[in-house]
Amino acid sequence: METPLSKRLGIEHAIFGFTPFPAVAAAISRAGGMGVLGAVRYTAADELARGLDWMEAHTEGRPYGLDVVMPAKKVEGVTEADIEAMIPPGHRQFVQEVLAKHGVPELGPDDANGWRITGWMEQVARSQLDVAFDYPIRLLANALGSPPADVVERAHRHGIPVAALAGSARHARHHQDAGIDIVVAQGYEAGGHTGEITSMVLVPEVVRAVDPLPVLAAGGIGTGEQAAAGFALGAQGVWLGSVWLTTAEAELPSPVLIDKLLAAGSGDTVRSRALTGKPARQLRTEWTDAWEDPAGPGPLPMPLQGLLVADAITRIQRYEVTPLLGTPVGQIVGQMNERLTVQAVFDELTSGFEQAIDRINRIAGRS
Amino acid sequence: METPLSKRLGIEHAIFGFTPFPAVAAAISRAGGMGVLGAVRYTAADELARGLDWMEAHTEGRPYGLDVVMPAKKVEGVTEADIEAMIPPGHRQFVQEVLAKHGVPELGPDDANGWRITGWMEQVARSQLDVAFDYPIRLLANALGSPPADVVERAHRHGIPVAALAGSARHARHHQDAGIDIVVAQGYEAGGHTGEITSMVLVPEVVRAVDPLPVLAAGGIGTGEQAAAGFALGAQGVWLGSVWLTTAEAELPSPVLIDKLLAAGSGDTVRSRALTGKPARQLRTEWTDAWEDPAGPGPLPMPLQGLLVADAITRIQRYEVTPLLGTPVGQIVGQMNERLTVQAVFDELTSGFEQAIDRINRIAGRS
Structure with a gap:
């Protein structure tokens, strides 16, 4: 080629x-x-x-x-703390409710926060x-x-x-x-x-x-x-x-996630704002469903949503909470079977x- | 080929x-x-x-x-009148409201109803x-x-x-x-x-x-x-x-519709249940927007939706009501420029x- x-x-x-x-x-x-x-x-x-x-x-x-x-847009002099302060308390509560519903444990004091907004x-x-x-x-x-x-x-x-x-x-x-x-x-x-x-x-x-x-x-x-x-x-x-x-070379954080990817069909993804605040295709999970739920608050815009969910995503990955565990992936996931x-x-x-x-x-x- | x-x-x-x-x-x-x-x-x-x-x-x-x-599913002994009777009055009222908002005239006594559910x-x-x-x-x-x-x-x-x-x-x-x-x-x-x-x-x-x-x-x-x-x-x-x-050979009902198709970009379609009750890609119009509006009643399932909107679609086409006028078409509409x-x-x-x-x-x- x-x-x-x-x-x-x-x-x-x-x-x-x-x-x-x-x-x-x-x-x-x-x-x-x-x-x-x-x-x-x-x-x-x-x-x-x-x-x-x-x-x-x-x-x-x-x-x-x-x-x-x-x-593309430059945001002068804004720190992560400034952005944290813009997140409505109701959204924080919603995240905790979803995690509590699935019994997701808190991170230990030595657990690193693996999924970070900062790279954004x-x-x-x-x-x-x-x-x-x-x-x-x-x-x-x-x-x-x-x-x-x-x-x-x-x-x-x-x-x-x-x-x-x-x-x-x-x-x-x-x-x-x-x-x-x-x-x-x-x-x-x-x-x-x-x-x-x-x-x-x-x-x-x-x-x-x-x-x-x-x-x-x-x-x-x-x-x-x-x-x-x-x-x-x-x-x-x-x-x-x-x-x-x-x-074989991919260092995914969780064997459960690998199994989910290998088992998923082409129809098992969703274009959702749940992860970053902008529409991003990912595995459909009970996490993405929660953010689509009309009874919930819905996702915040970028970069607020990413900051809001960073800890939650880390906890979901750390404890391999199967129904909530996802990753960005395209519709070809249906072809990824081994x-x-x-x-x-x-x-x-x-x-x-x-x-x-x-x-x-x-x-x-x-x- | x-x-x-x-x-x-x-x-x-x-x-x-x-x-x-x-x-x-x-x-x-x-x-x-x-x-x-x-x-x-x-x-x-x-x-x-x-x-x-x-x-x-x-x-x-x-x-x-x-x-x-x-x-695929056979519906024994059901007539068009039976299906008509299943349409909620609120949905009929919504259709009339959308048409009234755009000043769409009634059909005359000699106007044929061109868009029919019956073929379904x-x-x-x-x-x-x-x-x-x-x-x-x-x-x-x-x-x-x-x-x-x-x-x-x-x-x-x-x-x-x-x-x-x-x-x-x-x-x-x-x-x-x-x-x-x-x-x-x-x-x-x-x-x-x-x-x-x-x-x-x-x-x-x-x-x-x-x-x-x-x-x-x-x-x-x-x-x-x-x-x-x-x-x-x-x-x-x-x-x-x-x-x-x-x-050149296509007998579209309206020159306005042809102009809309020629002008539309690949992003000007929407997959909507507004026409038949099942998701169908079509030009995005104020008609499809009305059916997506959370304040509205939303589309009915097939075949109810098609029967509900048949007269309205005919009126919209008959009077070439530009903001409401659409047709099923795919994303390649953006390439159809002459x-x-x-x-x-x-x-x-x-x-x-x-x-x-x-x-x-x-x-x-x-x-």
């Missing part, structure tokens, strides 16, 4: 794998794709440095990237970038709007192309205006933050909107035939996130791609 | 075009695809016979099909089939679940394969168990009744679920590159409905398909 973009980035296959786990990102890069490490779980700069040191030691000199979550804040993302630019990262992706102009400039000074996720042609054009180099067209079926337009419609729409910028197809892609479909729609690469969650190595996923991507091309060449009367 | 299915059906291209308009269906068949005429607008058997006579006279002996709407009722569908089996139709499609066993048997006795729409792998397997020959996997992005799973995920899932039955990809397909994506996902054909609505002939749409489908195949062959290093 070679495109002008993959050649420019020095990768063998135009497959971009987003993951919060260094072991997965490094394995994707070693397999010939672009492993893109999510920085949001690193709340301290030295933690991120350790993660990137590890990447350096395990990628055999292959290119890898970093994904940050940097809001611009200050944190900036301190992450201070670290990241000391490493030879080959791609900087932003999962939340266009990064600020100075960040784009700084990346470009380091020779690092910048990618940004878009859920509509309008978002994509905004990225183009902001100097972004690569647009990730993320369809409705994708895990995490998504818009309403599906990959089948969104990818060609974005390709046309930002021509000649290269576009990656994201959402609904986990197999070689789905990658072939993404390329047929005009993408110069495919961006996969969900499919790595159940790989634990495979990253290399095995990659082998299927390349062989399934070849088979899909054989098939459509036959349909076109070319074989 | 030749597949085992297209060869079996005697069509040049594995393109299936669903449309309520005989002129469009005939043009699709003449162009080398399978025009599939929607029967739901024909409320009397002799009207359908006239439509099929017209098809015979204008398809140059090429294959064409018929699409009926036959509920099994009795009507059966009387349509009594007519249809006298014509050499080459495909019978059902848009609402598996048709009853005796209907499938009757079609098979006439040598006519039966297709049925499915929004999930479970629905698709149900069709297979019911003796259906072809499954139309209809993704979330499609116009009309849809489920939650998008084409990118649904098509391969259904292909695997009903193997070796042929599957048509529906939803999000209006161009040759989207058709190529559908074939890459394992489909043996593509099923297009929305794209024909703005063709009136083209059916032949021009077809020419783009075949040439765009070839270009998409060139592109992915280059990506695969095969050219």
